[in-house]
Amino acid sequence: MRSLAGLGALVAAASFFLYLLSTHLPPGTKHLQPASEGEEETVEEYSLKFPSDLDSLRELAEMLKLYKREHYSYVLLLFCSAYLYKQSFAIPGSSFLNMLAGAIFGPWEGLVLACLLTTVGSTFCFLLSSAFGKQHVVHFFPDKVALLQRKVEENRSSLFFFLLFLRFFPMTPNWFLNITCPVLNIPMPIFFFSVLIGLIPYNFICVRTGSILSEISSLDDIFSWTTLAQLLAIALMALLPGAVIKRYGEAHLRVDGMDGEDQIRKER
Template identity: 30%
Template structure:
């Protein structure tokens, strides 16, 4: 993990070094990831100064920084969304910020997929994973809507969702789509705030928590749940129709009192032993037909009686072989 973070940091530094325009010495101190309202104001003024001169370079630097923060779940993403709304307006900043959030979260997904199995050997992480696996399996049919609501909800933190998803059977494509759609509502609020950043004097002017934002996010949740409700409603109707069709098939068909044994070949060893009526006679005739068949018989045995006084007999046997002659068995 340390090696991946070091390489990513070098890549970000190289990208900024190549893409950023040459800054004046007085402006270099404002070039940093914003972590406060004042730093956000300073960076906004700096980027607007060079935005019209180097438009594509500013976009490359913005996207690279956003992906870096999302990939390692570092703070500052909200400020970048606000900054995007201040520089390009809601219409252009909204799709750009959603793309950066979804792609950066996917990078975190891939890092977790590569290094996460080592953490699963720890009982605490394994128990947490099993807990979320049960929730995912319960909402498997509506996984996209479920993930979108997780993105809108404040709990659990988004980095937890990024880390757990590759280990509970969620593919990378559903993950990216759900992240991009789930972040739309919050990003609309951030970019809208950025549109009025120049007129703000303190973080209190953000008005992140307001009834307007609450009802806006609630409308997004309702819109996400509509497909789930429709799927449930029509799925229930389809099940009812199938049950009725099965009952009609049972009523229209002939009643089956009992089911006999399947037909068995007469040469099979599984034939029934007890047969009655006509089947018994046919079966007995088949048994008669199955008697031993004599293919070839040897010569007959000629036994001659001897009328001698001692009533002894000589037994004459013809040798079946054609080459030998008749032989006489000695007297017994």
């Protein structure tokens, strides 16, 4: 009970901090709205809300890009805080934030941010699970934990590549791996670098897609040769490391029995 109370206090404190960041924006948060014929220009306040679809994602990205011109550091702090909050408390759904990173910061800066924040946030989640949640993870997911424990022991000699395999081909969702690895006695360095390297293809796809979406203004842009070439390059770069890991896994890893009835639906 004490562990749940401590975790609840951390969640409450982090939620309050994120709320303050999102509601107490620094000065300069207004911009002019173009006026229709016969009307005067109006001043609109920036407002923040989490995107629920691609349209709202694009609106939020455009707003934050404008705001970033005056307050880059604040936008960076706000984005990093929101990302770490979601990752640290194992909240599924990182794809929207990855796409937002690409739309706001561009493909390469966004990719570096996404990879670093995913790794640091997952490590925080690992530490929180180790401190507060081991017994609860085993209690609520006994079969899945037992399956992963068995596979970890079978692949103990190639543990790093086994974890890479699970990140490239998520037979279990990433948030579940983050909270389960302390139970499985995965060493912190192996966990850290398996997340950093293993999620690069996924982060790359999402960030690059977000960057492209921010540049598209009509359906014609989606089917332009430039956009199609970019999407093809994204697919090739994402598939190549996965193919290498899969080939290695077929020869050296034992992952049979981790799909079918035992597979957890992928939730990012």
